[in-house]
Amino acid sequence: MGGFDVFFSTMDENGKFQKPVNLGYPVNTTDDDIYYVLSADGKRAYYSSSQEGGFGEKDLYQLNFVEHKEIPLALIKGIILDAYGNVPPVEIYVTDNETEEIIGIYTPNSKTGKYLIILPPGANYNISYEADGYLFKSENIDVPMEANYFEINKSIDLQPIEVGHKVVLNNIFYDFAKSTLRTISKVELEKLYSLLEKNPSLKVEISGHTDHIGSNEMNIKLSQERAQSVVDYITNKGMDKSRMIAKGYGSSNPVAKNKNEDGSDNEKGMQLNRRVELKVVSFEK
Known part of the structure; x- marks a missing residue:
């Protein structure tokens, strides 16, 4: 419809995505519609668009899904600081306690210490905050396969050795x-x-x-x-x-x-x- 549009694709039973389809009006316009982002819980999405009646060249818009299936996952977020209020050079290790497999390694924002982790269902997780010169701090998060979406706010205070x-x-x-x-x-x-x-x-x-x-x-x-x-x-x-x-x-x-x-x-x-x-x-x- 325009220079850039938002498309969607459906995954089939074999795990393959079908041919993308244009979402059409009113999401897409004759101008650019870009940066579509889905919220972690699957209830809404955000994107940038040049809509009629907007306040600037491009504005941010929110889409609310009336009928949706809530995504079964856990969202862990917070701030990591040390005992002196500084952001330590920390890495966050997410490991499956059952399989001992490292699911991911993350780092917080180096200036604010803010972090965000998304955990899929069906595992017992060891979340370990580690930095040289500090005692590691671990949290245990169990996300059952049948779990609904939930959020945990966890501020972490790393103790120097x-x-x-x-x-x-x-x-x-x-x-x-x-x-x-x-x-x-x-x-x-x-x-x-x-x-x-x-x-x-x-x-x-x-x-x-x-x-x-x-x-x-x-x-x-x-x-x-x-x-x-x-x-x-x-x-x-x-x-x-x-x-x-x-x-x-x-x-x-x-x-x-x-x-x-x-x-x-x-x-x-x-x-x-x-x-x-x-x-x-x-x-x-």
């Missing part, structure tokens, strides 16, 4: 009331090994923590065994065992409330309290 700084290892997994590492923990364990390998003077404490369920004696024992299982994995790969200390704290150091105000269990808080942490005990730059 300094004595006393610590980070939760969010992709270490155990079965209920057991200390045997599950196989989907391997991606995180390998990142821990790599951190120690890249920083030969680094010594760390690996600490285990539980929620309030069970006796203090049982929780101390379980948290100690879980912390030790991480240390054993790393030392079995050849790392000097003197560089790691395993410590079980049981339920003595919660990071969230185990109980709601009405006395019922706070499931989200309990989940946060069941964790494995890394803390820097010695480091020479």
Whole structure:
């Protein structure tokens, strides 16, 4: 219809796109209609066009789809800064915990620290924020195959490698009331090994923590065994065992409330309290 138009193409059952078709009026005009972009959730699109009644040579227009099938994916966005408010030279690694395949490597905006990641459904993801001179920070995002579109805003504060700084290892997994590492923990364990390998003077404490369920004696024992299982994995790969200390704290150091105000269990808080942490005990730059 014009110099540039917007076209659409349909994918067949064999995964091949059919011949493109012009969207026609009112999307396309006799002038240029360009830069068509679909929103992540599939509900709307944006493009630039020279429409009658516009305010400039080209204006931005929004298309809303009345009938659409929501795209089943997760959108993760936020800002990455260090402890001093600077944007670190960080890379974001997205890995499938089940297959250990790296899905993608991303970088935030170097000036603002803003980042955006789109995760397709059907995987348990390890999202790791990594930069030289910093402790890596990982998040675990599970996107079921039948999941609807959802967004997560996640601001990341990277801690420099300094004595006393610590980070939760969010992709270490155990079965209920057991200390045997599950196989989907391997991606995180390998990142821990790599951190120690890249920083030969680094010594760390690996600490285990539980929620309030069970006796203090049982929780101390379980948290100690879980912390030790991480240390054993790393030392079995050849790392000097003197560089790691395993410590079980049981339920003595919660990071969230185990109980709601009405006395019922706070499931989200309990989940946060069941964790494995890394803390820097010695480091020479």
